[in-house]
Amino acid sequence: MLTMDTLCEWRTDLQEVIAKADRSLEAPMIAITECRSGLSPGGKHDYYSNGDYWWPNPDTQSGLPYVRRDGESYPRAFTAHREALREMRTHTANLAAGYAVSGRRIYADKAAALLRHFFLNESTRMNPHLRYAQAIPGVCSGRGFGIIDTLHLIDIPAAAEVIEAAGALSEREGSLLRSWFADYLEWMLTHPYGLEERDAANNHAVCWTVQAAAFASFTGNAAVMAMCRERYKNMLLPSQMAADGSFPLELARTKPYGYSIFVIDNMVTLCQLLSTPHDDLWHFRLSDGRGIRLGLDYLYPYLANKSSWPLPADIEHFDSWPVRMPFMLYAGLAFQDERYLGLWQSMAPDSAVPEIRRNTALRQPLLWLIHNEKRANRDDCYH
Known part of the structure; x- marks a missing residue:
């Protein structure tokens, strides 16, 4: 159980964490097997979704092939599996955080039940691949860009570690859960869609690396974590x-x-997941000075005063930004910078706008703070 001093240091609102955990106690069991799209070529255990910005073709009677309208989400796209995954993640993270700050076993037990139902039970588990994610009717049955759909699973490894420590997951269940994530990570590392997403030019490559780092940390894959650090320094920063x-x-x-x-x-999340005393991404800079602090300082004025934004307004949801985001807490703590901690504390949390929620990867950044503190304590024991 966390101490009040640690919670205060991390700018964590105890009552907010407990309130979310209490609400998540009422959550039903969730699985992708409860709903299937007639367009999916896979089985009931195979995740399926449609690309967000693809619409029926106005020039054909069938509407095929779909055509792209960047930034405009098609309201009738199949999103049930994505929503189920995110809902399961949110409740699991809320419950694990609730246990961490209160020590109430009931929270850990409910989180464990959600994980069993989604990942482990033979009748309801999701298969560890994304061959049919962000499919485009009339164009493709899946694509590499779909891997961004599982960005929301990065809360799960840290949540699972918390409830394992509570004894809510057995040793065997913990091993099976790690096997699921190891299998999914291997798919990301070897399938053509995974390689396509890894080598994408924009935020998709960043999000691929965030996932690989989180899942490698959970499964003890030091080689993949080292690869992710090198990609951050030698690929993502220089090219983006x-x-x-x-x-x-x-x-x-x-x-x-x-x-x-x-x-x-997501770039800040990489620094949080991957930094070590011997390889500190927070303070890493390229020879020309580019690093995460420069990126934060570029954006800060437009977060503090959105009216100063020099570019056109977003085509959708511009009025809904900014909101409280994990990078504000992580960067504020890493740099002891009250500007970012001030944003974290002052901005509205938990937007109700689906677009904003879809673009917020972590629901409980507290969990990765716990993970990193435990890792630091283990490292101290070895030195």
Whole structure:
């Protein structure tokens, strides 16, 4: 159980964490097997979704092939599996955080039940691949871009560690859960869709690396974690960040403000997941000075005062940004910078707008703070 001093240091609202955990105690069991799209070529255990910005073709009677309208989400796209995955993640993270701050076993037990139902039970488990994610009717049955759908699973490894420590998951169940994530990570590392997503030019490559790092940490894959550190330093920063700290590929989109927030959130998450005393990504800079601090300093004025944003407004949901995002807490703590901690504490949490929730990877950043503190304590024992 966390101490009040630690909670205060991490700017964590105890009552907010407990309230979320209490609400999640009422959650039903969730699985993708409860709903299936007639367009999916897979079975009931295979995840399926449609690309967000693809619409029926107005020039054909059948509507096929779908055509792209960047930044405009098609309201009738199949999103049930994505929503189920995110809902399961949110409740599991809330319950694990609730246990961490209160020590109440009931929270850990409910989180364990959700994990068993979604990942482990033979009748309801999701298969560990994404061959049919972000399919485009009339174009493809799945694609590499679909791997971003499982970005929301990055809360699960840290949540699972917390409830394992409570004894809510047995040793065998913990091993089976790690096997699921090891299998999914292997699929990401070897399937053509995984390689396509890894090598994407924009935020998709960042999100692939965030997932690989989180799942490798959970499964003890030090080689993949080392690879992710090298990709951050030698691929992501050099190819995506401009000299002023902006991300030009995101600025070129129809939602430049929202995507700039989204990509910096995930770049910061990489620093949080991967930094060690011997390889500190928080303070790593390229020879020309580009690093995560530069990216944060580029965006900060437009978070503190959105009216100063120099580019056109996003095509959708511009008025809903900014909101409280994990990068504000992580960066504020890493740099002891009250500007970012001030944003974290002052901005509205838990937007009700689906687009904003879809672009917020972590529901309980507290969990990865716990993970990193435990890792640091273990490292101290070895030195």
